[in-house]
Amino acid sequence: xxxxxxxxxxxxxxxxxxxxxxxxxxxxxxxxxxxxxxxxxxxxxxxxxxxxxxxxxxxxxxxxxxxxxxxxxxxxxxxxxxxxxxxxxxxxxxxxxxxxxxxxx
Numbered sequence: 001x002x003x004x005x006x007x008x009x010x011x012x013x014x015x016x017x018x019x020x021x022x023x024x025x026x027x028x029x030x031x032x033x034x035x036x037x038x039x040x041x042x043x044x045x046x047x048x049x050x051x052x053x054x055x056x057x058x059x060x061x062x063x064x065x066x067x068x069x070x071x072x073x074x075x076x077x078x079x080x081x082x083x084x085x086x087x088x089x090x091x092x093x094x095x096x097x098x099x100x101x102x103x104x105x
Contacts, residue, residue, distance in 0.1 A: 003030025052076055 007026035008014050039046065055076040059067035067075075 003027035006030065 003026050004023060007019075007023040010026070011019055011022050013019065036043070041049070052072070056067060056072055059071055059075055063071070
């Protein structure tokens with residue numbers, strides 16, 4: 001309803017034959033804005049979820065079966081973003097390094 005009212009206010013002449021097309025776009029945009037506002041996920045998180053679904057669907061078509069978790073990971077994560085086991089210090093060491101940095105600053 002808000003989208004329709006806003007469309008009428010912005011367009012001005014609701015008797016114009018082009019108004020319905022404009023109103024549909026405004027209403028759709030208003031609905032999407034409200035859904036985004038209610039969603040706890042960030043835009044980036046939503047985008048990554050869609051990309052993961054796309055990869056899973058493509059693998060399912062290509063393999064003609066449900067892909068394994070490892071197949072999905074291999075197909076969806078660029079090599080530059082893969083963190084190899086052992087390449088980062090364990091959690092407590094990272095925390096100590098951060099606190100040591102704060103003490104020196």
